[in-house]
């Protein structure tokens with residue numbers, strides 16, 4: 023079946039769609055902190071945290087094909103870098119972001135050294151060990167003077183005081199009231215900043231020679247090496263970069279909460295699994311996948327948080343979840359994951375692309391100096407090889 | 421001086437000796453056929469040049485430089501490209517993107533410039549246009565935006581040639597490019613190989629079981645059996661070499 027509409031990539035229609043999308047996103051981003059309820063702003067900030075972590079993991083797993091179950095540790099490195107620098111040395115929280123980035127990059131690059139030699143399930147196990155060890159390490163009595171041990175650290179975030187200026191624009195207060203009365207929008211904007219940085223790094227890489235080499239490593243690493251890709255260096259940098267980016271939303275966790283303990287869920291292996299699920303449900307190997315995944319994950323978590331009480335569950339699906347004595351968001355997501363793996367292995371974004379492709383076809387810009395369909399008079403006068411008829415697939419003659 | 425000098429190369433897999441003291445040279449500008457029965461070690465030889473297999477012994481020199489001291493990812497920028505017998509494409513990428521990755525060794529954009537976007541767009545445009553031209557030349561232009569996965573074997577073998585050419589090689593190794601092609605298209609392929617050799621000033625090492633094609637386009641032919649060289653000469657000499665006839669060619673039909 024032919025799609026109904028066809029759009030030229032880079033043409034006016036495609037620009038119109040892009041601008042419309044950008045306006046819609048911009049509107050939502052302004053609406054949430056200025057008009058949304060406090061709990062909505064909170065939910066959105068948590069979604070941004072997950073988004074940042076899942077985007078980082080996506081660069082490593084979705085694009086480069088290297089699994090990591092240890093990203094909660096990198097996330098935690100961010101959280102603890104901010105917490106330690108703020109509480110022990112009185113740094114301003116925002117200044118800890120670059121420190122966390124560098125520390126996590128170094129740790130990530132070191133962890134990638136064994137990762138260069140191992141693959142698949144073994145890599146999963148090594149990185150899982152990292153995720154398991156991290157909270158234990160933080161609790162280690164010998165470094166409790168620094169990390170606060172199992173009790174954690176207090177007052178790890180911003181200090182607001184009455185003398186701070188507030189920034190009002192036409193009666194709007196998009197940044198929140200920085201005198202400490204309502205600071206939620208402020209964290210929301212830090213989350214936006216962090217996600218924007220991570221997204222732009224990933225986007226720059228993916229849409230370049232480097233990004234092509236990452237996908238090449240994922241698809242066929244031997245062939246990638248034959249094309250000239252330095253596997254060890256590339257994988258090492260990507261691992262370090264992914265770790266470094268994942269630390270940033272970790273920093274945000276320390277900034278907005280006043281207490282940090284090693285048992286915070288996202289700092290344990292639960293975090294690694296959450297990032298993984300968010301990424302896969304949204305769409306691995308797509309730039310927007312983790313963003314969509316995080317929004318959907320938070321919406322479901324929010325909608326079902328009071329389902330601990332069976333009477334709150336919509337009657338249609340009550341029999342499925344009423345046995346559970348905790349909120350069933352995790353279960354719902356697990357089910358969604360199983361279903362998605364069958365209908366759309368590339369997640370929600372993959373499903374969307376499949377669906378939209380039935381209606382709209384995007385015509386890419388032609389590549390090359392000639393037109394695509396005129397090989398008769400190709401440059402250089404080389405006899406063009408025109409197949410008379412395509413041979414059947416897979417009839418490999420040995 | 422020869423372009424490639426293979427000397428006394430030995431490769432073992434456990435008990436199997438895949439290459440057994442193999443030596444031969446390739447002259448610049450030649451199309452050199454490499455033939456021999458299945459399991460003779462032809463593909464293994466390719467993998468030695470690509471630095472995928474490490475020989476136990478021997479030396480491989482390219483323009484006088486010892487390849488066995490170069491890492492696998494350094495081979496492409498020396499000007500050596502190859503195709504694979506059983507395909508080693510990037511299945512999730514489009515044909516165009518596959519060819520663009522083929523140009524990896526020609527690019528300069530690293531992590532820093534990719535993230536900062538300094539010159540990345542220009543690099544993309546140039547790489548993309550070159551890739552498009554190569555696809556057109558190999559008659560794959562109409563499929564440029566299709567994913568590689570699921571296309572017919574013969575089409576993908578042609579894609580491998582386009583991808584290899586994107587690296588602007590001086591030396592091209594082709595592992596059974598005619599496999600999976602219907603008979604009628606083999607002549608066209610031979611024309612293409614000769615054409616790209618002339619246009620890009622290539623030296624070609626061609627592994628192929630299609631005897632009429634190998635004998636038709638090769639300047640020289642090297643014959644292998646059990647990891648050793650058993651014959652070496654012009655196509656006419658090889659076709660009359662009793663040892664080669666016994667081992668591989670069989671009696672003339």
Ligand SMILES: Nc1ncnc2c1ncn2[C@@H]1O[C@H](COP(=O)(O)OP(=O)(O)O)[C@@H](O)[C@H]1O
Pocket residue numbers: 433436437438456457458459460461462463464465
């Ligand atoms: N990776 C490998 N592991 C073990 N044995 C191998 C490997 N590659 C090739 N061989 C063996 O080496 C020999 C030569 O194989 P190959 O080079 O593929 O032959 P050809 O390409 O001439 O048909 C065969 O006996 C094959 O089984």
Ligand SMILES: [Mg+2]
Pocket residue numbers: 462463464505
């Ligand atoms: Mg072979």
